[in-house]
Amino acid sequence: MKILIIHGPNLNLLGIREADIYGTKTLDEINSMLRQLAKELNAELDIKQSNHEGEIVDMIQNSRNYAALVINPAAYTHTSVAIRDAIAAVEIPAVEVHLSNIHKREEFRQKSLIAPVAYGQISGFGYESYLLGLRAAVSIPKKRG
Amino acid sequence: MKILIIHGPNLNLLGIREADIYGTKTLDEINSMLRQLAKELNAELDIKQSNHEGEIVDMIQNSRNYAALVINPAAYTHTSVAIRDAIAAVEIPAVEVHLSNIHKREEFRQKSLIAPVAYGQISGFGYESYLLGLRAAVSIPKKRG
Amino acid sequence: MKILIIHGPNLNLLGIREADIYGTKTLDEINSMLRQLAKELNAELDIKQSNHEGEIVDMIQNSRNYAALVINPAAYTHTSVAIRDAIAAVEIPAVEVHLSNIHKREEFRQKSLIAPVAYGQISGFGYESYLLGLRAAVSIPKKRG
Amino acid sequence: MKILIIHGPNLNLLGIREADIYGTKTLDEINSMLRQLAKELNAELDIKQSNHEGEIVDMIQNSRNYAALVINPAAYTHTSVAIRDAIAAVEIPAVEVHLSNIHKREEFRQKSLIAPVAYGQISGFGYESYLLGLRAAVSIPKKRG
Amino acid sequence: MKILIIHGPNLNLLGIREADIYGTKTLDEINSMLRQLAKELNAELDIKQSNHEGEIVDMIQNSRNYAALVINPAAYTHTSVAIRDAIAAVEIPAVEVHLSNIHKREEFRQKSLIAPVAYGQISGFGYESYLLGLRAAVSIPKKRG
Amino acid sequence: MKILIIHGPNLNLLGIREADIYGTKTLDEINSMLRQLAKELNAELDIKQSNHEGEIVDMIQNSRNYAALVINPAAYTHTSVAIRDAIAAVEIPAVEVHLSNIHKREEFRQKSLIAPVAYGQISGFGYESYLLGLRAAVSIPKKRG
Amino acid sequence: MKILIIHGPNLNLLGIREADIYGTKTLDEINSMLRQLAKELNAELDIKQSNHEGEIVDMIQNSRNYAALVINPAAYTHTSVAIRDAIAAVEIPAVEVHLSNIHKREEFRQKSLIAPVAYGQISGFGYESYLLGLRAAVSIPKKRG
Amino acid sequence: MKILIIHGPNLNLLGIREADIYGTKTLDEINSMLRQLAKELNAELDIKQSNHEGEIVDMIQNSRNYAALVINPAAYTHTSVAIRDAIAAVEIPAVEVHLSNIHKREEFRQKSLIAPVAYGQISGFGYESYLLGLRAAVSIPKKRG
């Protein structure tokens, strides 16, 4: 079972800045934890990051061989219909994750354009959101199978 | 580590009705899965259900000896400031879970009054939402400790 | 054919107070008229009243042996997603009735959270709303049968 | 006791099209049922239909000899201040009826410009809405007399 | 100088009903006062009334030989883009008049679709609104000439 | 019969600036026309102007010996509850006038805080608005007397 | 193949007034171009115009023998639920056309009540909108057939 | 003179948690201060607390022998039409009190559903709000008597 992890814009700065909101783990550390959990769950991971909306659209369009996506769309959560449409167009279930609890933050961050096309959403658990998201992604095809 | 699970209104009907939205597992089956996972995670569970807003407020007020709450506030997610205030008043982290993806449903279901005082929110994975919620609840004190 | 009548909060005060809005009939007088009409229509009635949202949810959950509900949700018309969800969860048609014409009153009373899951709504005819509601309730299974 | 029934725009197509929303009875069949019920209730009926807002205003202005109106304003429910003003101007109670449950439909259909000047509103019972509306109309003068 | 007076829907009932809002003068009495004032001002009047939006559109389209219009669009003030477009299409200045002060009444009556294409608006002086409107209409070409 | 004319803020610049919106007459010229018309109508005028909200409140409070007010509140039309309350507190009818058609201008100028406590409103006829307003003011006590 | 063209209110004035918005072609000239194009496309045309909402509803109800409608609802685009319901009730595809680009104009003109029941919408190409609309109408049955 | 004091949901936790918002006095300490002030004012107190909306409705319905209510509806301030309707139904003046200044807090806490049926509202003075509320309650019947 292959899972694609997509990190959205500015997540390459994780652990370096604004640690009070996003935690002290770097993206590399989170990716390591994800790879270790994937091994436990017998899943294979590909992990990508981009600050470019169009590149993320491309990544999603090219995800046909994956069993599921785990995506943290970050800032594009609230502004990208293109990413939403890409997820809706491919038939692979997408798990939306957020480090911070977006429902506690600015008004405009509480509305996700992605959520209505996502399989489910996990928000607020710091790096644990990614680990829970990976577990969720692995469980979906099992339930369906 | 003791965890309190609170099921909100109408969840006693799970698996019996509207299976297309909420899945085919009964509440007892979900509770069994939760108890089994708790054992794996070395956690102790108490599980309660109520259709009464005031009773849920009472349950939360009496949760001081628990390490965390996992709560599916169901209909009260969208209407209960009293449950929100009870969660804010006690100092125990609360994980909000939903079976269905509330962000895909009616406008009024997309806004949670509980989320701004919850530690995090998990929504849309069917009974798996509860299992992920329990894992999340167990992970919180570890991170803090 | 068994019909369940549910009177919501504050309706136990009917005929005693605010007669200019709700009329001079007491709840007992309305119940007598309902029982007499039920006899004419060969229907059997159970009649309940509660000021507690949770109790009304319980009543609806326990209504499986009835052919239909006639419910005046009163104040909970505008605030209770829990009652809405209970009606949606059981498979019995619900007729929503109101003594006053709610569409003439305060802005917040013009929106019913119950109406989208009710079979139909009757509003503004005083105690006659209940009698029309009972007739409507009796007619539904006939049309379906 | 004379009652005037007014059918608004497009109701002349009843039973022919969109039967899933409006039912399979034609307007003639509904009119027959209304006439039969009127006989039982010792009421005399006049029945009119128009697709023209101005004609419906004229009908209402000329309704002074009737004890009550039963009106299904159809599309004009949501757009006609002129019909509202005509009902407010004549002193005859008006019962507003709708075949479908307008509170379940598009946002713009959930708001009635007519309801605040109507005696009461009945919505969602198919052709039965008309029969209940006729009963309601007959009951009003009795309560007042 | 020829002036066209257009009375909108339900104004044929003036003086007969709802005298507390619209005053006790009948439309005929107001028309007499208008004709007498016209004589004083050396203007020639044509006066029309209709309950039909389309007929009022026709009247306005056919008003090319008039120096100005005085129009009380009544209910169509708030709902008719067609009348607005007709006024915008002909090149004759239109004076909008209202018997009652529409800015004191229901929210929906406070917005006029006609006002942005009218020369000016007079509202709230009872029958005097028409007389002031006629004076205003007569003064416009003078200022321009 | 004594009438008080109140000119609001910036009207002292009339005829000097923004003539395309407000016309080419100066405030003195308008006042002369008002005084001449007052003579014809056997009315006595006092005329005041102020750029200060508080001074206009004072003027209105001191208007008890007048039969009516004619007020162009200008910018304060849209922002002054204090002027509204002063008009409501004294018992003298107030005629609200505007040079430009406020319903054609910026959104915020289309809402008058004064109108709901004014006797009536005249808007859009340039200096003629004042003359019509004076006629209206003179006609009110006659109708009442 | 028979196509019905319906021109809404005030379009009889085309080419005569407001040429800057609607162009300099008269309705007759547009109709000639439509007839010529119809010939090329082997379609048969009927063309109607009305300023009356009710008449347009009647026209649509009587369009059953046509393969498609091309309708410019003009002012009724934004206010007529009755025309919307008529189009929804008949089973003939309707192509909505506008001379001006309604999305560039006043806020209230940017929302079409007709569009959600139309097959498609063409807006902004002047008389060319009609020609494109006729081509579109002719193409629909071909795609379906 | 008998006064009923009603403490709404979560107020039983006063002084124990969130002291920065609600102060350090426990509910028992506040009740003692209220009883002492009542003695000074020659009033008799009954004091109740509940987390259940329905129980608070019951308390209000049973308050007929009291001269006035002092109620802190807490979370139900913003969500309970049932409590509002109960207050409107009984004829006893109700003084609404809040420990914190609700007008400084979250948007949803700034709107009280109770205030429009309360005699008056006191907000923001900590436990002093209750003491002022009791004084206010005692003063009302005196002014009326």
Added chain:
Amino acid sequence: MKILIIHGPNLNLLGIREADIYGTKTLDEINSMLRQLAKELNAELDIKQSNHEGEIVDMIQNSRNYAALVINPAAYTHTSVAIRDAIAAVEIPAVEVHLSNIHKREEFRQKSLIAPVAYGQISGFGYESYLLGLRAAVSIPKKRG
């Protein structure tokens, strides 16, 4: 302990006009009651009134030697950011009082720009609001001291 009382615009008319809303006491009578209560509470009062927003800003800026303010901003409650900023700038606690229950009145009166910077708000008790406000003002420094 010195307290400053500020009466906002139009309050100089108290007891003379609109007694049904604001009561029959004159401002002088209220001031006498305030002075008498101040004596009981060992407080020294200065009392000012103005119809001018700028003067009220000046008064507040010059209040540094007072222990607290009691202010009824009247109409400026809803429109004055300048008064709000003045209160925020000086460090003296301000008690906002209203004679009428502003939460029962027009929509625009239900929002106070002052409340978010006030210590607390008392609304609806007629002249008693001032007396309660004075008690509140006197109690603040005690609690703090």
Added chain:
Amino acid sequence: MKILIIHGPNLNLLGIREADIYGTKTLDEINSMLRQLAKELNAELDIKQSNHEGEIVDMIQNSRNYAALVINPAAYTHTSVAIRDAIAAVEIPAVEVHLSNIHKREEFRQKSLIAPVAYGQISGFGYESYLLGLRAAVSIPKKRG
């Protein structure tokens, strides 16, 4: 005459996914049809597709040698001010096309940021929208020339 066709994000997946909304034709098939029609109309086509907002801005900036653009901005229709500004900056008329009828879809898809700077809009005719759009684009310079 050279025309530039721009296909926005996700349109490279046409015909492969979500055929119920967007039809079964692939982008290549549509491009072939466009090229064939261009030949008939004596126009020369360039066709581009991108998932990147910035690339589409670049394409438009570089379109100076074209007589017109035909653009389906897809998801960027609703979110891209940058594309809007690029179209406004170049002086080439842009025809906006949509495969689906965007006015029938989710609320956020009904508003186009592009439309106010487009020459016209064609929506809902499937691949035919492009063909009509090309015809429209070709007709514009003719009308102007």
Added chain:
Amino acid sequence: MKILIIHGPNLNLLGIREADIYGTKTLDEINSMLRQLAKELNAELDIKQSNHEGEIVDMIQNSRNYAALVINPAAYTHTSVAIRDAIAAVEIPAVEVHLSNIHKREEFRQKSLIAPVAYGQISGFGYESYLLGLRAAVSIPKKRG
């Protein structure tokens, strides 16, 4: 070149209170810096401050001999149409400055009524906003000249 600097309400308290928002410089210190910069730029300054809206209107009306205004309207930024109209009426360019970044503060402070009639706006640089504003003011006539 003469420039008029206008400081709005409460700015006389600068440097004394709320230094965390507005900085520690007093108004006198800012004025000194302005005068020094003016000397460098060969400009002549007049500097005024008022807490009164009407006085600021007067100042602007009397500014005809100045080349430009630099105005910090402070609280009146958000509430004064009178100051807006005064700026629009005189023909002198106005530079709007703010010490704090108003776009970061309360919702109501993010909207400026003045900005649409100002030449430009500078916000958030503390006392530097004034110095930049003076430079901007001096540069305007140069660009125009």
Added chain:
Amino acid sequence: MKILIIHGPNLNLLGIREADIYGTKTLDEINSMLRQLAKELNAELDIKQSNHEGEIVDMIQNSRNYAALVINPAAYTHTSVAIRDAIAAVEIPAVEVHLSNIHKREEFRQKSLIAPVAYGQISGFGYESYLLGLRAAVSIPKKRG
């Protein structure tokens, strides 16, 4: 001191098109003026332009060695949360500049997503906005240092 200047989308067209809104200077000319001013201020400049949101995010992430940013986000001002988050993530103060006065333009241009994370905003002075912005940027570290 090193300063980074970022020009957003479409600014490469400056001086070439829409000179009435954005002025006649080309981007090169503005950059020359900026470099000359930088020399005067002893600052070192890097200047970049991009039409791609993601590239601008990258530029900001790579700005750690600069003392400040001056950014004209152009169209992305109103739509890019990604740029906002990038600015918030790096610790370098950002000065937001706009050529046109965005507060005078379309509603959607009046709201900046960037402003709440910018140090300050300068809008409306044409190319002068950049020069003022550079001065502001240079002054920030001085004040802090």
